[in-house]
Amino acid sequence: MELTRLRGFQDLLGASARAVAHVEELARAVARRYALDEIRIPMLERLELFEHSSGETSDIVQKQMYLVRRHEDSDPERGEMALRPEGTPGVVRAYIEAGLDKSDPEQRFFYLGPMLRYERPQKGRYRQFTQFGVELLGRADAAADAELMFMIDDLRRDLGLDLTFEINSLGDARCRPAYREALLEWGRAHLAELCEDCHQRIDRNPLRLLDCKVDARLAESAPKSSDFLCDECRRHFDQVRALLADAKVPFRVNARLVRGLDYYTRTAFEVTSTAVGSQNAVAAGGRYDGLVAALGGAAVAGTGFAIGIERIALALDATRLAAARADVVLIALGETAMLPAAAIAHELRANALRVEMLSPERGLRALLRRADRLGVRMAAIVGEDEIARGVVQLRDLKTSTQSEVARGDLAASIRAAIK
Ligand code: ATP
């Protein structure tokens, strides 16, 4: 029996878990600044929810869903359930189920949690990954679309990353049919050059021809959505661009950018990193004015995005990934020093330092080696003699210098050394 993890799934330990948690913390901080409410929705939903929202033609529903079946046939809730591949359908379902579409339609949600998709695993592409997503419901205005990109740009700045924004407008129920028709015509004319998947897509959802990963070059000859926008859609798109330019968010219009899902209208955007390698899409989003009604709710507008947390973490600078979990290790020499050392650790933590107490059962040399391996900068060493005199030996493991510090000055000395 092999008890290893499944292909495409990850165990995150040590520095890689810290990097992901760091991104999550900063994302939560952005959510606070933008006055978003957290929403926590189930991992498991009825399969129909995803079929209705993500569309029966999307890759997610067609090829990537994990279906779950109960063991007993007698289960009254038997039938197909699916592990969520994305957050938006569940959020919108919950919103309708709580009656908010009618009682209080303007809502600002964020979610953070795992998604599951049956993917071809590779670096940056996993079968379970974490998304931070935002959904602004009851907002039809261009400022809502722009605000989403401001959030991502804030996170980019807080993380010190380089990201590129690409935006497009897909039109709405009024002007999109003509664009769809033009794409259909173009697709039919290029049938021989299209991939097998695209032959399936062409009649069901010709917009997705532009999403083809097999031959991206071919799409360059496809009609542009911007040539088909109605006056209202054009005005909305102009406003989004003006808002981004005014806030100095660097973006590029990509007239062939479409989203793989059927419910997107008007604004669509994608955010890529130069650092992640081949899987460089770190976030994607857009407007989905038809979704709430499509899932049985009132006609409420909505716009949102999702960020891939692991991909962002991969883009972070390697030295940050290696950052130590503690600022200082505490080393107690001998059993009598153990109690006072624990008290010193408490004092340092009360001073907001990250403190790790090492197992007191080994010799000083071995403990210092371990501290070094952990990447910790400082070691505070106390033995019987130090306790009696109210001092601590403070060792800087980077410069290999050591000095005696009064216990009351210890926190300040550490802080000065690590800053
Ligand atoms: P891709 O084109 O890379 O497959 P997608 O269009 O399927 O992306 P979305 O469904 O829009 O992606 O999800 C938003 C973000 O979630 C992506 O930009 C990416 O950062 C992240 N993401 C999507 N799928 C995965 C995955 N299998 N592993 C890790 N992150 C992922």
Ligand code: MG
């Ligand atoms: Mg995908």
